[in-house]
Amino acid sequence: MIFKKxxxxxxxxxxxxxxxxxxxxxENYSWTNLxxxxxxxxxxxxxxxxxxGAQPDGHTLNTDAIHKAIDAVNKQGGGVVMVPPGLWMxxxxxxxxxxxxxxxxxxTLLFTPDKTQYALTEGFYEGKSAARNQSxxxxxxxxxxxxxxxxxxxxxxxxWRAVHKSQLTEGQWKEKVASGGVLKDDGKTWYPSEQFKKxxxxxxxxxxxxxxxxxxxxxxxxxxxxxxxxxxxxxxxLLEGVTFQNSAAWCIHPLMCQDLTIRNVxxxxxxxxxxxxxxxxxxxxxxxxxxCTLDVGDDAICIKSGKDEEGRKRxxxxxxxxxxxxxxxxxxxxxxxxxxMSGGARNIFVQxxxxxxxxxxxxxxxxxxxxxxxxxIYAKDIYMKDIxxxxxxxxxFYFVKFATDGAxxxxxxxxxxxxxxxxxxxxxxxxxxxxxAVFIRGLAEMPxxxxxxxxxxxxxxxxxxxxxxxxxxxxxxxxITPEKSQAVK
Numbered sequence: 001m002i003f004k005k006x007x008x009x010x011x012x013x014x015x016x017x018x019x020x021x022x023x024x025x026x027e028n029y030s031w032t033n034l035x036x037x038x039x040x041x042x043x044x045x046x047x048x049x050x051x052x053g054a055q056p057d058g059h060t061l062n063t064d065a066i067h068k069a070i071d072a073v074n075k076q077g078g079g080v081v082m083v084p085p086g087l088w089m090x091x092x093x094x095x096x097x098x099x100x101x102x103x104x105x106x107x108t109l110l111f112t113p114d115k116t117q118y119a120l121t122e123g124f125y126e127g128k129s130a131a132r133n134q135s136x137x138x139x140x141x142x143x144x145x146x147x148x149x150x151x152x153x154x155x156x157x158x159x160w161r162a163v164h165k166s167q168l169t170e171g172q173w174k175e176k177v178a179s180g181g182v183l184k185d186d187g188k189t190w191y192p193s194e195q196f197k198k199x200x201x202x203x204x205x206x207x208x209x210x211x212x213x214x215x216x217x218x219x220x221x222x223x224x225x226x227x228x229x230x231x232x233x234x235x236x237x238l239l240e241g242v243t244f245q246n247s248a249a250w251c252i253h254p255l256m257c258q259d260l261t262i263r264n265v266x267x268x269x270x271x272x273x274x275x276x277x278x279x280x281x282x283x284x285x286x287x288x289x290x291x292c293t294l295d296v297g298d299d300a301i302c303i304k305s306g307k308d309e310e311g312r313k314r315x316x317x318x319x320x321x322x323x324x325x326x327x328x329x330x331x332x333x334x335x336x337x338x339x340x341m342s343g344g345a346r347n348i349f350v351q352x353x354x355x356x357x358x359x360x361x362x363x364x365x366x367x368x369x370x371x372x373x374x375x376x377i378y379a380k381d382i383y384m385k386d387i388x389x390x391x392x393x394x395x396x397f398y399f400v401k402f403a404t405d406g407a408x409x410x411x412x413x414x415x416x417x418x419x420x421x422x423x424x425x426x427x428x429x430x431x432x433x434x435x436x437a438v439f440i441r442g443l444a445e446m447p448x449x450x451x452x453x454x455x456x457x458x459x460x461x462x463x464x465x466x467x468x469x470x471x472x473x474x475x476x477x478x479x480i481t482p483e484k485s486q487a488v489k
Contacts, residue, residue, distance in 0.1 A: 029378055029425065034349055035320035037288045038259040040144040040236040042100045045079030047072055049088070056086020061112060063091035070096055078144065083107045083151060091117035095139035095231075103151025103242055111136040113159040120214035120221055123230070124255065127282070127307030127340030129208040131217040133226040133248075139234055146238035147229070153244045155228040157273060160248035162191045162200060167272035192222060199223035225249040225275070231257055239265050246270075250277040251296065256316055260287040266294075271330050273297030278331065280304050283316035283343055289323045300331035300358065303348065304340045305372065311342025312371045312416065318343070324351040331355075333363030335379065339398045341419070342372040350379040358384075361391040361431060365398035366419035368411075368443065373420040384431035390439040391431040391458050394421060394448050396468075397441060412445045422449045429453070434460040437479050442468035453477060 047069050050056075054065035066081070070093075073079045078098025085106040092111070095101065103109065115133065123132030136155050139145055147153070165173050165188045173190075177183065181192050184201065191197040198204075199220040206217065206224055217224060228247035231237050233256045240261070244251050245268040252267065254260050262279060269276035276297025281287060282304040294300040301323060306314045318341075328334040334355030337345055355361050361384045364374065384391055396419055421442070431437070437458040442448035447470040454475035463479045466472060 029376065031349070031351070031378075031380070034322050035286060035288075035347065036322075037261050037286045038236055039261060040100075040146055040238050042098065042144070042146065043077060043079040045073065045076060046082050046102075047079070048082045048084055050084060054088060056084070056088055058087035058089055058110065060089060061091060061117075062088050063093070063117070066090055066093055070094075070099055070101070073099055083109060083149070092119075092134045093137050095137065095142060095145050097142045098144045100146040100148055100238075103147070103149035103153070105150040107149065107151035108154055109151070110154045111156045113156050115159075115222060118226060120217060120224070122208060122214055123227075124282075125206055127304060127342065128310050130206045131208055131212075131214040131224055132206070133221065133224045135226045135228065135230040137229045138231070140232040142231070142234040142237075144236045145231070145234060146240065147242055148238065148240045150241050151243070153228065153242055155226075155245070155247040155251075157228075157246040157248040157269070157276075159192060160225045161274055162189055162196065163272050163274075164189050195220060195222040227251070227253045229253065230255065233257065235259055237261070239263070241265065243268065247273070247276060249275040250280050252279045254281055254284050254287075256283045256314075257287075258285045260284050262287075262289045262292060264291040267292065267296060267300075268294075269296040269298075271297050277302055278328075281318055281321065282306070282340075283314060284318050285316075285320055287321045289321070290325050292326045293329075294326070294331060295329040296331045298331065299333045299336040299363070300328040301326065301334065302336040303345045304338070305343030305345055307340040308342055308369055308371070308417070311340060314343050316343045317373075318345045319347050321348040322351070323349065323353065326353045328353070328355045328358055331358045333360045333393075334358045334384070335361075335382075336363040336365070337374055337377065338365040339367060339370065341366055341374055342370045344372045345374045346376045348377050350377075350382065352381040353383070355382070355384045355387065357386045357388070359388045360393045361387050361434070362393065362426065363390075364394045364421060366396050366421070367398050368396070368419070369417040370419045371417045373422070375420070375423040377424040378426075379424075379429070380427045382426070382429045384429075385433055387431060387434040389434070390436045391434040391460065392426065392429070392438045392453065394440045394442070394451075396421070396443050396446075396448070412443070414445050418443070418446045420446060422451075424450070425452045425454075426456070427452075427454045429456040429458070431458040431460070434458060436460055436462045436465065437481075438464040438466070440464075440466045440469050440472060442470075444468055448472070
């Protein structure tokens with residue numbers, strides 16, 4: 001049996017083993033044999049960036065001094081590059097293998113607002129090859145690399161991004177307009193430059209289609225906002241203790257990495273930061289994210305694996321991950337899978353996390369054309385408060401209403417572009433305050449299937465809305481809604 005649509009506007013009602021099409025079961029799993037990530041190790045040899053002339057005055061451009069320190073340590077077989085206390089202005093930093101870039105307490109790497117320092121390069125935008133400005137911190141094909149300490153990495157993101165008047169207070173808006181830049185013709189959006197405005201209003205593409213190189217995008221360079229930290233195809237990566245903030249686009253973006261650890265970091269972006277994701281773990285294998293605090297402008301901890309045909313050809317799922325003991329404040333979602341998940345995601349465990357004031361709690365999203373299989377996702381001991389929208393959310397019609405997806409295939413047939421979400425188990429979920437407890441909307445041709453939710457207490461304005469699902473099981477679920485709640489139409 002497959003349910004097509006079901007509304008459950010439940011007030012003060014406890015469920016015990018309410019099951020839809022329960023002929024199947026989710027595959028057994030264990031919280032005792034969890035995924036592990038190998039840790040990098042470094043020689044104790046330490047070089048301070050001041051040894052190569054770096055100045056902590058917040059004005060001197062220290063790019064060359066930092067790179068000289070990295071090169072010297074790398075040539076000696078690796079070790080620690082120390083950033084002492086101070087305000088260190090710099091251009092983009094390119095990491096090397098066997099380097100631990102260590103930021104002392106009260107050390108801030110502040111990336112220059114001079115955009116000429118950032119070269120146009122081949123990168124990725126939302127899962128597809130695209131022209132981008134060079135990331136403030138990047139590394140490709142590295143092994144044994146880390147950014148550690150108690151310092152701050154600041155991307156100076158406000159000089160890169162547009163902002164709508166409605167997203168700021170009156171005082172902030174006046175300050176933004178006075179800072180320079182240009183306004184949209186209706187006066188309601190601020191752009192960093194005329195070049196940015198033109199690219200945005202004309203909806204120019206940044207994608208690297210056949211025959212195009214990054215140099216072909218020079219006339220829209222200012223529009224190509226960089227992700228703050230990007231490690232591409234690296235092994236044994238560690239980010240620990242550092243605050244990463246104010247990114248122009250995504251903040252932390254490990255791509256096609258293996259053995260990744262993100263521990264005790266803080267990620268901060270303003271609420272108005274467009275694409276201001278906290279962590280986007282894309283096509284990575286064996287990873288640990290623990291003890292982190294995020295307060296961002298978009299999705300917080302997000303699992304991705306490429307977009308549409310390009311992602312399917314890459315064929316690299318994000319897999320074998322443990323996400324535990326994290327706190328998320330502002331963000332579009334606390335733990336998120338998608339929407340660029342065309343390579344798939346599997347064997348991911350989320351435990352003992354708190355979401356405070358996010359738009360959604362557990363968020364899963366995709367759309368026809370993506371393809372990919374998302375399966376074996378397990379979450380337990382998740383605590384939420386003041387969730388603006390849904391506490392648990394599945395939607396396979398994500399972004400369909402927007403013009404950019406207006407031509408997307410809407411046929412109800414199974415093909416390589418059909419996304420599959422299945423085999424998940426959520427338990428011990430508590431939410432005090434949400435607009436809706438649970439929202440599930442699958443596809444007619446591919447229902448969301450084999451989802452177990454048990455031992456849950458959710459206080460919400462409305463209960464559940466379920467469309468196109470198969471074997472969605474609720475066990476010992478207590479939903480608390482207003483006594484006169486109505487079904488969501």
